[in-house]
Amino acid sequence: MKNRLLFFLSTTMYSISIFAYQGLSPYNYCNENPVVMVDPDGEAPIYAKKRGHVVTIGDDGKDVDRSYLVRRSVKRDVMKATKENRPYDGDLQQSKNVMYIPMNKIADGVAETERLTLENGTSSDDRVEFGGHALKGDVEPRIWDPGQRMAFNIVEGQDQDKIQYSWSITPFKINGKINVGSRYESDIEYIWHIHPGYAVPSISDYKMARGRRNNGYKGNFFIVGLTDQNVVFYNEKKFIKISLSDFIRMTKQEIIEE
Amino acid sequence: MKLVLLGSLAFILCGCSPELSLKRNTKKVIRKVQRKSECFFECTLDGCYINVIWYYKNNTLIGYKIRPYDINVYNLPYNNCHLDADSLFMYLDTPLEKRDECFLDLLDGPWISFYDKKNKEPLECGLNFDCLFNTKYEKCSFPYILKNTLSKLDICPSKN
Numbered sequence: 001m002k003n004r005l006l007f008f009l010s011t012t013m014y015s016i017s018i019f020a021y022q023g024l025s026p027y028n029y030c031n032e033n034p035v036v037m038v039d040p041d042g043e044a045p046i047y048a049k050k051r052g053h054v055v056t057i058g059d060d061g062k063d064v065d066r067s068y069l070v071r072r073s074v075k076r077d078v079m080k081a082t083k084e085n086r087p088y089d090g091d092l093q094q095s096k097n098v099m100y101i102p103m104n105k106i107a108d109g110v111a112e113t114e115r116l117t118l119e120n121g122t123s124s125d126d127r128v129e130f131g132g133h134a135l136k137g138d139v140e141p142r143i144w145d146p147g148q149r150m151a152f153n154i155v156e157g158q159d160q161d162k163i164q165y166s167w168s169i170t171p172f173k174i175n176g177k178i179n180v181g182s183r184y185e186s187d188i189e190y191i192w193h194i195h196p197g198y199a200v201p202s203i204s205d206y207k208m209a210r211g212r213r214n215n216g217y218k219g220n221f222f223i224v225g226l227t228d229q230n231v232v233f234y235n236e237k238k239f240i241k242i243s244l245s246d247f248i249r250m251t252k253q254e255i256i257e258e
Numbered sequence: 259m260k261l262v263l264l265g266s267l268a269f270i271l272c273g274c275s276p277e278l279s280l281k282r283n284t285k286k287v288i289r290k291v292q293r294k295s296e297c298f299f300e301c302t303l304d305g306c307y308i309n310v311i312w313y314y315k316n317n318t319l320i321g322y323k324i325r326p327y328d329i330n331v332y333n334l335p336y337n338n339c340h341l342d343a344d345s346l347f348m349y350l351d352t353p354l355e356k357r358d359e360c361f362l363d364l365l366d367g368p369w370i371s372f373y374d375k376k377n378k379e380p381l382e383c384g385l386n387f388d389c390l391f392n393t394k395y396e397k398c399s400f401p402y403i404l405k406n407t408l409s410k411l412d413i414c415p416s417k418n
Contacts, residue, residue, distance in 0.1 A: 129366065150367060150387050151416035152306060163416045166305035168367020168384070178355045178362065193365050202304040202366045207382055211363055214379075215354075221365075 044068065045253050046088060047101075048075040054246040056255045061087025067101040067250045069233065071240060074098055094189070094219035099233045099240070102190050106134045107251035109141025110192055114224055117194040120146065124196040124227055129169040131193025135184065145173045147193075169193055171208065186216035192224065199225025199232040201239055210236040276307050279326035284309045287322045287329060288373070294320075297374040301385065301408070304366050310411055314341065321411045334410050339398035346372065346400045350381040360389035360401065370404070387415045 043059040046068045050057075058078040060068065070078055074090070074097045081088040092098055102110060113130040121127030129147035134140075147169030154162050171191065172180040180188065191212070201209075201223060209221055213236050220233045224244060231247040232239050249256055284300075291298050291311055298313035312321035312332075319336035322329055349361050350372055361370075364384030371382040391414060395401040408414060 131365065147366070148388070152303065152387065153414055153416040154306065154308060154412065164303075164306040164308075166303055166367050168304070168364040168386075170362050170384070170386075171365055172354070173362070178357075180355070195366075203302050204304045204364055204366050204369050204384065207302075207369050207371075208363055208365050208384075211382070 043087060045250075045255065046070055046078050046092075047250055047256065048078070049240065049242065050258060053258075054242050054250065054256055055258045058082035058088050060092055061089060065103050067103070067253050068092055069099040069101055069240070069242070069250065070097055072097045096220075096235050096238065099220045099222075100189060101247070101250040102134065103251055103253065105139055106141050106190060109134070109143060110224065110251075112141070113143060113192070113194050114226070116143075116146070117196055117226060121196070125165075127196035127226075129167055129193055129195065131169050131171065131191075133172060133180070133191045134189050135180075135187045136189045138189070141190075142172075142174060142179055144169060144171060144179075144193075145176065167196065168204070185212055186218065188212075188217050189219060190222075191217075191219070192222045195223050195225045196227070197225065198228045199223045199230040199241065201232060201234045205234065206236055209234060276326035280307055280309060280324065283324045283326065283329055284311070287311050287324055291322070292373070292375070296376075297372065299407075300371040300373065300380070301368060301413070302371075303368050303413070308413070310408075310413060312407060312411065319407060319410060321407075323411060323413075332411060336407075336410070338406060339403050341400065341403055342398070345398075347381075349400050350383055357383070358401070360386045360393055362386065391415050 043061055044064045044067055045056045046058045046060060047054050048057045048070050054069070057070075057075065058081055074092075077090050078088040081090075094100055109132050113132055116130040117127055126149075128149055130144065131147070132141045132143040134142060147167060150166045150168065152164050152166065154164055171193070172178050201221075205221065205223070220235050222231055222233045224231050224247075229244045230241050231244055232241045234240075246256065288300070288311065291313060295313040295315060298311060301310045303309070307326055309324045310321060311324065312319060314320075314336055317335060317337040319332065319334045321332035321334070323332070349358055350370070354363060361383050364386070368385045368387055369382055370385045371380040373380045390401060390405055393401070395405070
């Protein structure tokens, strides 16, 4: 019961960025504790969801600025490689089964958009969305112009007016201009946005994913939900949900044991 | 027994969720409209639980306002303008960086889709209502007709 209450409090009374407690430092890889934990080989960890929780299931044998969240056939192959005591040397290009987890300044960019969303209102009702993207090789994130909250006057039965709200954000719009041409879409590595409410992709989010996929984007989108403290990776059809705290650990390439 | 009860409960709860009901109702209307018209429009309003589907036939605007638990049908006289295909494609089928400000793709928020029997996939893009209703468009252009139609279907931005 006590745990339940704490969980409830931590999700609904949430008003300070969870990222705020965990700034990046040279010892992020070992959870700020270089004496106890040592990064064994500097290789990028590969994570997967097992029984509802994110765990480290292997590594890619290379030192790259990202981690991976994998599922289905890739997950099976990585686990097989780890069992055989070797790094996974199969395909880790972004796909429906391979999601990239950003690190360093791109991860800071996700934290920054989360902070901006939190600070522009007092509750999920009056906050607007923020988001950003990064191209392959980008060191700095590209943070979009703030989203907007549209109010609609929708006439209900018996001619009663009802005002309803819809949140939205225009992807790639930076300083009033669309920052990415469609021919560059295959160069995009990360696209994310922050939901002031729950990390649940909307119909438009799926439509957007379908449109980008048709234009050459191979990766997945992700949403950080402020109310439920979750992160959802999704493409035009499927999604996978993980906790924000696990996402932060993955951005630091921490080893997460079962 | 427990499993059966849990399964039934999950089925009932899922079946009653507004998102799923809206999706189901929308699919039902799309199937119905596909039998009646070669092409039609759909506007989804994320966050408001309302989708609108409409088409034009013999100077009549036939519209469906779909909510999770009801569907309203509109039959309204419409003889203002003829919809020009070039104007439609100019707004919906243009690369993102060249698109009109009000028709940029959106994450969350409203989208408009154009279904044509000739095409497998609908043409779709985001729709910034505030921008659309605050911009003056040429008479009988696609956005002009769109604005007119949405107003007739009682969906427009609130000034509040």
